[in-house]
Amino acid sequence: MKFAIALVGGLALAATQAPAMAQSHDHGAHSGHAAPAAANAQGQGVVKAIDVRAGSVTIAHEPIKALNWGAMTMAFKADPAALKGLSAGDKVSFTLKGQQIVAIRKQ
Numbered sequence: 001m002k003f004a005i006a007l008v009g010g011l012a013l014a015a016t017q018a019p020a021m022a023q024s025h026d027h028g029a030h031s032g033h034a035a036p037a038a039a040n041a042q043g044q045g046v047v048k049a050i051d052v053r054a055g056s057v058t059i060a061h062e063p064i065k066a067l068n069w070g071a072m073t074m075a076f077k078a079d080p081a082a083l084k085g086l087s088a089g090d091k092v093s094f095t096l097k098g099q100q101i102v103a104i105r106k107q
């Protein structure tokens, strides 16, 4: 009696992708925004909280179609110098590179 054991390769494509990290916000779509790092995108929103020293600003941003983001409130990193003069409640427009704000101004 013979047993032929055929090991069939090629079935190893288990395309399971766990979200890399849980972000502080719960915007599901945003866990996928690693891709557009090269391109800058414009956004608009309202400042909810700001910490100039830490270089952090929380913005209730409107949908950003270029990135496929829906509207949400989230924290962004920014150069502290760019955040000077801003305060909570300000309506702002900003430029993103990845998830970092590289320019921001009051509207």
Ligand SMILES: [Cu+2]
Binding pocket: 027, 030, 061, 069, 071, 072, 073, 074
């Ligand atoms: Cu967001």
